Amino acid sequence: MNTLVLRMHAAEISAAIETLLAKGGRMQMVYAHPLPEHLEICYLASLGAGKPLELWCVDAPSAGMPSMAAHVPLLGWYEREMHDLSGVDLLNHPEPYPLLIERRADEAAPLSGIRCNSRFPAPHVLPDVSGEDVQELDFGPVRADVFESVQFRFFYIGERILRYQPRLFLKHRGMEKRFQGLAPEAAMHLAERISGVGALAHGLAYCQAIEDAAGSEVPPRARAWRSLLAELERVYNHLHYLGHLADTTTLKVGQAEGRLLEERAKQLNAKVCGHRLLMNVLSPGGLRRDLHLPVHFLRELSKLEADSARYIAQLERTSSFLDRLHTTGPLPRKVAFDQGATGPVERASGLDRDLRRDHPYAAYAGYPPRVARHADGDAYARYRVRCAELLDSMRLVRQLAQTLPSGDVRSACLAPARGVGLGWAESPRGSVYYVAHLDHAGRLSRVKIKSPSYSNWRVFPYTVHDSNMMDYAINEASFGSTVAGCDR
Amino acid sequence: MALWTFFGLARGEATTDWPKPHAGSAEQDAVIGLPRISGKDCAPDCAACIAACPTEALRRGDPEAGLGGNARIALDYGRCIGCQRCVDVCPAGTLSASHEWALGTRRREDLVFDPHARHAAERLQQAMARVFKHSLHIRHVDAGSCNGCESELQALLNPFYNLHRLGIFFTASPRAADLLLVTGTVTAPMQDALLAAWEAMPEPKWVMAMGACAISGAMAREGYASGAGAHGVVPVDVYLPGCPPTPAAIMQALLLLLERAPQRLHGGRIHE
Secondary structure, three states: OOEEEEEOOHHHHHHHHHHHHHOOOEEEEEEEEEOOOOEEEEEEEEOOOOOOEEEEEEEOOOOOEEOOOOOOOOHHHHHHHHHHHHOOOEEOOOOOOOOOOOOOOOOOOOOOOOOOOOOOOOOOOOOOOOOOOOEEEEEOOOOOOOOOOOEEEEEEEOOEEEEEEEEOOOOOOOHHHHHOOOOHHHHHHHHHOOOHHHHHHHHHHHHHHHHHHHOOOOOHHHHHHHHHHHHHHHHHHHHHHHHHHHHHOOOHHHHHHHHHHHHHHHHHHHHHHOOOOOOOOEEOOEEOOOOOOOOOHHHHHHHHHHHHHHHHHHHHOOHHHHHHHOOOOOOOHHHHHHHOOOOHHHHOOOOOOOHHHHOOOOOOOOOOOOOOOOOOOOHHHHHHHHHHHHHHHHHHHHHHHHOOOOOOOEOOOOOOOOOEEEEEEEEOOEEEEEEEEEOOOOOEEEEEEEOHHHHHHHHHHHHOOOOEHHHHHHHHHHHOOOHHHHHO | OHHHHHHHHHHOOOOOOOOOHHHOOOOOOOOOOOOEEOOOOOOOOOOHHHHHOOOOOEEEOOHHHOOOOOOOEEEEOOOOOOOOHHHHHOOOOOEEOOOOOOOOEOOHHHHEEOOOOOOOOOOOOOOOOHHHOOOEEEEEEEOOOOOHHHHHHHHOOOOOOOHHHHOEEEOOOHHHOOEEEEEOOOOHHHHHHHHHHHHHOOOOOEEEEEHHHHHHOHHHOOOOOOOOOOEOOEOOOEEEOOOOOOHHHHHHHHHHHOOOOOOOEEOOEEOO
């Protein structure tokens, strides 16, 4: 087991969190697990690098669950989601509004079927912002160019943004519900399509959750391939990120170069596994089929690496690009921690965490990444961290490709009835966690997903308040979050 | 800035000639496309592929039709996400992996392979107004996708595909758009936005449903939050299957709409 499952009483949670934080640990998420007889609430806690994660399970008290959001702000969204989807009553929540869906009080909650008298009656209203020169702008959900749907509301005077509120979850597809009742192996395609550009990391975390429940060992060749594919995912995502960042700073040739390099990385993906976004390769227990490195793989990788390094060097020489990033959208370390920032965003604010190093999976124990960090927390720091990760990923891909072990790529993986498993992966955007609960027949009864874009969208508005309109698009691009991963 | 000008010039030409005949497959020949049903007999009493399909794209063909087709299964490319699970479990080789991805169609029925259905004669297409034959402006609306389709749409604008060379452009305003390109399952909150974009477009206008989600909802079909694709919300003129369709497939479907490329899939069968 990757994780310790601890049974607790609802009244003990507050003290347990206190102890965890004092020891330097961190809460990851909370979710409700509807069982036939009652509703269980599960908290996922990290104790730190190298230590097993803990899943604290409590029975939901009939009087309602005390909210922990005032104490651990990052839990706020998870609690509101529990309310919306599972009908959990929350006491003293600091933001008592629906988050994902607005449900009539008598309507059954989609995950649990519970009809509770909603304690969150009011739709979210913004604080009253008024004044003679204050302007209000609703932007989206359909935005210019090819973008995912999300709506933003700005209150601003001239260039200065007073208040900013993203309206997310318009794309909520109810994906977690779709896992319910499926055999573990049959739900693979769902995990891969939570966030299409994070298909491999999501699929990998899901596979590892099932393998954790089954107690199965993945063969070394499959482990090496999984790391190799995960790094290829990081490569094409980070190249996309650089091209998009160049676009927002109106650096047209820089944008074209980034997109061209991303295209070459995607074509390499297709040659390796038959899919440009690395879908349909993983399976609980290993890989679906054995893969072989295409001819000239290392040569093409070296060319891509050299061109990427040249591209980054060129960006570093472009003052019009750098000027727009320096001091834009600063995220202080404490806010990053409290609100739950993850991935390159938290590492750019000085937090030193990377699941590949702290809780190695796949082949990372033998192929540790060089974790990049930056102290400044601004858009430039986020960009620098991604540049370093891009080059390091290519180094890892080469190492893995040169030393691929031979042997099987799939072992038996049968998750037991009433089992539970936890899996994780460091995606290009940060940490992904999957918890899988199985029912009496060995089918999935609840799958909870922690996706990095959900974490980072929660943090993002803290960098927008009191900033400039003209920096907004650059700041948003410097986070590099997806909407699909957040909305699910 | 001069640095970048020289950088760009030194880079030379990066654009593929696709879909010109000599251009090959636009570097997508490695992409595993949607499965094909061959002429081989199914194994007796076998329904392994139907059980394995996560999106109900496969079903039993209607044996009552009595046309004696040897494959007993019907396949709807509009629901298929190309996961290849049916190919993995097929014991007889009736279903096989293919490298087919340029499969846009004008009619929803053309995405369905049914061995017993009569092969409908191809209807004459209403010719598009001459003015749209050469240039097209697209308004894209993400109505609840996984971002896979957006990733491949954005790729159309990279120097390799360079969509502009075909006279096809993305536009910010629906008022300047000829084509509404829909991705995603059409979730309830996105329905109004999608309709508003469609209503804001001037006549004549067209709609393309891109990807299995926008055609049928695919693996996110219905449920408490998501819809069953664009059909029924806005009138769809071109269907492009795939999960996600590759950039070259998107280009082929756009050229199909403009009658600059032929439709290859009729009644679920690929015609060259």
